Amino acid sequence: MDVNTRIARRVRELRDAQGFSLDALAERSGVSRSNISLIERGQSSPTATVLDKLAAGLGVTVASLFEDSRAPAAEPSPMARVAEQPVWTDPASGYVRRNVSPPARSPIQLVDVVFPAGQRVAYETAARDVEIHQQVWMIDGTMEMTVGDTLWRLETGDCLAMRLDRPIVYRNPTRRPARYLVALATLPFTTPRRNG
Template identity: 75%
Template sequence: MDITTRLGRRVRALRDARALSLEALADRSGVSRSNISLIERGESSPTATVLDKLAGGLGVTLASLFEDETPAVEPAPIARLADQPVWTDPASGYMRRNVAPAGASPIQLVDVVFPPGQRVAYDDATRAAETHQLVWMIEGTMELAVGQGQWRLEAGDCLAMRLDGPISYHNPTTRPARYAVALVTSPLQMAPRRPKP
């Protein structure tokens, strides 16, 4: 199964599991109903920005969209290289590979190769869970803007962030950059309501 078909089936499975109509997911994600329908049927290869909006609307991380639509009851503790899903953003050409065994750990691990001169920006998506992320540079240089903060990362640098605001990634050089992303998600803690007098 190619990655576009796999993504479409995964989005549909997550939408069905949450009992969301196409209209409801469109409202929650900001992605049009027709675009979601094309993606679910494997007829459209979504960009990274669209996938992030869908992930936010579904209450999952972007990395979760690349997992199997029907996870095994007993997740395998190993993900062989040949079985790790690889996806390339049609807009920027950045390539991501989900490295961690799906469902075997609360930590998701993604290997990214980012082309020179390219930029990808993610909006502030509403999340149903609190997600913490580490970006560890392996090769090259990346500029990240996280909310109001801006960082230039060189090989060996590691940046910690929460996914609770807009984020942009930019490779300002003429060489590809490679970095690893580690994510962990926990349910959002709701503040207790004060009793009315």
């Protein structure tokens, strides 16, 4: 299945499951109604920034937008062969992301990213209905990540942990591509108990 078709089906499926109209998702995500409609029809290739806004509006991770929405005939496989892993290229920056995780449901998602030299992607990362933790492990190269107001420089082998609850900017300041692994874990928000 073409990756844009997969994204289109998944966005529509998640929107329908939550009972959001196009207008409601547009308001929650900050993505225009017409753009969401084009994405859901597979007539627009969204950028990484737009996917992040849609994911935030739907209360899911960006990686969730690449999952196969078709109901499996049997229990989802715990194996993800490399040839079956969805690969997507951001039309704005050229960064390439491959969803590594198998279709079996898990609270952990793995994403392999190759980030081009000199490129930058900014995520506005809004509040979600779930708590999402992320770790970025540099496999090769250098990346600068601004998480909220803090700038981190990651070199090969470094790992940075964060929650997806503030703006994040990814930038490759070098003249060669960088490669890193993103590990995401989704947890429900826990409400503190009140004494009384």
